[in-house]
Amino acid sequence: MDTNVPVIGIQNLTRRYGRHDAVDGLSLTVRRGKCYGFFGRNGAGKTTTIKCLLNLLRPNSGTVRVFGLDPQKHETTVKARLTYVPDQVAFYPWMTVGETLEYLASFRAHWNRDTEADLLRRFQLDPSKKTQGLSKGQRTQLALIGAICPGPELLVLDEPTSGLDPIVRREFIETVIGAYQSGDPEQRTVFVSTHLISEFEGLIDEFTIIDQGRELLTMESDAARNRFKKIRARFSQETKLGLNGALRVKQGGRELEVLADGNSDKLLSEIKAHQPEELKVEALSLEEIFVVSDVLKKSNA
Amino acid sequence: MTEDNSMLLQIDFKSGSPVYLQLVDQIRYAAASGGLRAGEPLPSIRALAEELRVNRNTIARAYEELERQGITESIPGKGCFLNESQSPYTKTARQKILIKKIDEAVVTAHHLQAGREEFLSLAGDRLNFFERKLKGKDNPKN
Structure with a gap:
């Protein structure tokens, strides 16, 4: 297995619905062993992109590669090596939890029975219960067990935790970290689309923010938190500052809030020159970076 | 877990x-x-x-x-x-802890408008105080 081939490679992907460009020239690369976040508002093109990875949709133009393979030509090979948890999971209602897992396992070359038993216990899912009686949270848990037990090289999650209660969400993420990443983490790649970013913050190595089908920002998480800073200051009297190059400035009376994009040192020295009473600098979390990314769009334009 | x-x-x-x-x-x-x-x-x-x-x-x-x-x-x-062995980093790590505590004291001194001389003199006093206390007890503990 060639470890240099990216697990996901997307080049200039475009996919239209009628005249509407759902995805418009998107490129991104997911390296082996990474957890990659795919952030965007509803309708930004996240699910369309994921469906192109799984050959559920065909691109209008551009190339999509999964494990270096074209999912249109090598659909079974690609699908044998990945699993997918969609935002809406559905099972055959007449099957029990145990039968559903049995059914899913029948399509797979490998199925980890110990993990299955562990997770059923952890989620307190009764194998003899019919799937039609499951809550939304339990359905997602069942889908997650089904996605983890084959031990896939790639786990694709599309808005996996939206609509779930906080405890189920937390357990979901702990399970991805614990059960999925166990064994050889180098062989475990995660691609997760979400707008509940703060919960996944510690998990995400690298991310792309997508907006109206286009890439807005791609960065490693640590580098992003180092680049975007929020500076808050209070002065003893009303003070007007130039603050050229700030991403955004909010000023009200003696209070000042500045967003810095890689230039916090320069902005800080300008603020310090006016001797603030109080000065605080903090990194933006990934969620805050996502929220301010529309400012970025304007400054790029 | x-x-x-x-x-x-x-x-x-x-x-x-x-x-x-x-x-x-x-x-x-x-x-x-x-x-x-x-x-x-x-x-x-x-x-x-x-x-x-x-x-x-x-x-x-x-x-x-x-x-x-x-x-x-x-x-x-x-x-x-x-590790059992004292690594060469331990001293740096110890100093880092100490610097953090000193910084807190410096900030407090600034807020209380105690100047450099006053701060250093007080620090000296406290060091003397603890040294005397140790000697008085004749405590060989390092």
């Missing part, structure tokens, strides 16, 4: 410092301040990753860095243990 020797590690995404380095610093701090003793194991990568909800690669990277710095030693199949 509870570990006996939970070191109360915490990640602060707002610090802007890489997550693995935050862990390295906190474990070095725990080692230097006695929160973690020689021969004691670090939590397993999986347990710590789940607890902090942080990628396992990040924990693994922090543990590799600690080993590279000579703070810990990994024993295959058993886990990571704090």
